[in-house]
Amino acid sequence: MTENGTAERYDAVVVGAGAAGLNAALVLGRARRRVAVVDAGQPRNAPAAHLQGFLSRDGMPPAALLAVGREEVARYGVDLIDGRVEHIEPAGPAELGHTVQLAGGPVLHARRVVVATGLRDGLPELPGLAERWGKDVLHCPYCHGWEVRDRPLGVLGTGPGSVDLALLLRQWSADVLLLAHTLEPTDAERERLAARGVRVVEGRIVRLVADGGRLRGVELANGAVVPREAVFVRPQMVPRDALLFGLDCARDDNGWVAVDRTGRTSVPGVWAVGNVVDPRAQVVVAAGMGAAAALDLDHDLVDEEIGRAVALCRASGVALSA
Numbered sequence: 001m002t003e004n005g006t007a008e009r010y011d012a013v014v015v016g017a018g019a020a021g022l023n024a025a026l027v028l029g030r031a032r033r034r035v036a037v038v039d040a041g042q043p044r045n046a047p048a049a050h051l052q053g054f055l056s057r058d059g060m061p062p063a064a065l066l067a068v069g070r071e072e073v074a075r076y077g078v079d080l081i082d083g084r085v086e087h088i089e090p091a092g093p094a095e096l097g098h099t100v101q102l103a104g105g106p107v108l109h110a111r112r113v114v115v116a117t118g119l120r121d122g123l124p125e126l127p128g129l130a131e132r133w134g135k136d137v138l139h140c141p142y143c144h145g146w147e148v149r150d151r152p153l154g155v156l157g158t159g160p161g162s163v164d165l166a167l168l169l170r171q172w173s174a175d176v177l178l179l180a181h182t183l184e185p186t187d188a189e190r191e192r193l194a195a196r197g198v199r200v201v202e203g204r205i206v207r208l209v210a211d212g213g214r215l216r217g218v219e220l221a222n223g224a225v226v227p228r229e230a231v232f233v234r235p236q237m238v239p240r241d242a243l244l245f246g247l248d249c250a251r252d253d254n255g256w257v258a259v260d261r262t263g264r265t266s267v268p269g270v271w272a273v274g275n276v277v278d279p280r281a282q283v284v285v286a287a288g289m290g291a292a293a294a295l296d297l298d299h300d301l302v303d304e305e306i307g308r309a310v311a312l313c314r315a316s317g318v319a320l321s322a
């Protein structure tokens with residue numbers, strides 16, 4: 001709030017300071033827009049020690065990337081606000097933008113909004129699994145496959161996608177087991193797994209076994225421990241999209257918020273970027289989505305400003321020829 005009790009006004013409010021939100025803010029700050037970024041401080045890859053696959057940043061700790069990003073946006077006058085946005089609502093007719101309500105009371109006024117709130121990984125409930133997430137319980141071979149190459153690896157059979165994950169992972173190691181757990185692969189899937197050199201181990205898993213800060217294996221219901229140095233799992237990816245649904249943004253056929261190539265949602269003035277709309281977006285892609293949205297959003301503001309200026313000139317009878 002400003003001193004006279006009105007909401008602080010911004011050209012753009014970005015919700016979420018992961019790679020997607022920060023890159024949007026960086027481009028908008030450099031375009032001399034007044035920008036706020038509100039962040040609740042729970043980036044998805046926080047459990048991982050290193051961030052891989054981002055050109056020029058390969059191997060950097062995820063928190064270090066975000067710290068650099070925050071420093072960079074601050075240089076262009078972007079306001080970084082620690083907090084959680086509770087809801088966003090129209091400030092009136094579309095041209096008035098939106099109000100952004102933070103937990104604990106503060107309200108911001110946004111001519112445009114970028115939602116970059118990421119997603120939550122729903123993990124299978126197995127003792128010993130959650131604490132090893134991002135360390136040696138992994139989900140993405142492109143992010144972490146190299147680091148565990150040639151080691152004894154397992155894929156937990158928890159649902160659709162587990163067979164494909166095992167088939168893919170095989171290119172990083174010759175020793176990949178599909179630990180069937182609750183999955184019953186079809187005959188056709190078993191044939192493909194065998195052809196690819198992936199063995200299926202039947203039996204329910206009861207827990208993951210670790211000692212000395214490292215995964216040692218996976219214990220089955222019959223008491224046997226299958227030695228593995230890392231296991232991969234397909235988490236249930238749940239977008240953090242409550243703010244967007246509160247605004248009635250249209251969904252696609254999979255139930256995710258629908259956006260165009262620049263991240264525009266169906267609601268005028270609202271963009272959504274990164275994992276909140278695309279579970280496959282790695283960090284570099286999420287950052288790119290933020291940059292693309294910022295360009296489109298800035299053009300949208302420019303159009304609005306020109307439209308207003310023209311209307312003002314016409315109303316005051318000023319000749320408009322250049």
Ligand SMILES: Cc1cc2nc3c(=O)[nH]c(=O)nc-3n(C[C@H](O)[C@H](O)[C@H](O)COP(=O)(O)OP(=O)(O)OC[C@H]3O[C@@H](n4cnc5c(N)ncnc54)[C@H](O)[C@@H]3O)c2cc1C
Binds near residue numbers: 018039121134
């Ligand atoms: C364990 C693990 C390891 C990974 N390793 C890699 C890797 O090596 N390389 C790679 O490219 N990708 C990796 N990824 C994927 C990577 O995490 C995503 O690509 C990236 O986080 C997407 O960025 P984002 O900005 O969309 O979301 P996030 O990074 O999740 O950022 C979203 C931010 O929004 C905030 N937020 C959410 N709701 C609100 C709200 N209501 N108000 C305010 N703030 C809010 C969150 O607290 C968070 O800080 C990994 C993922 C996991 C799970």
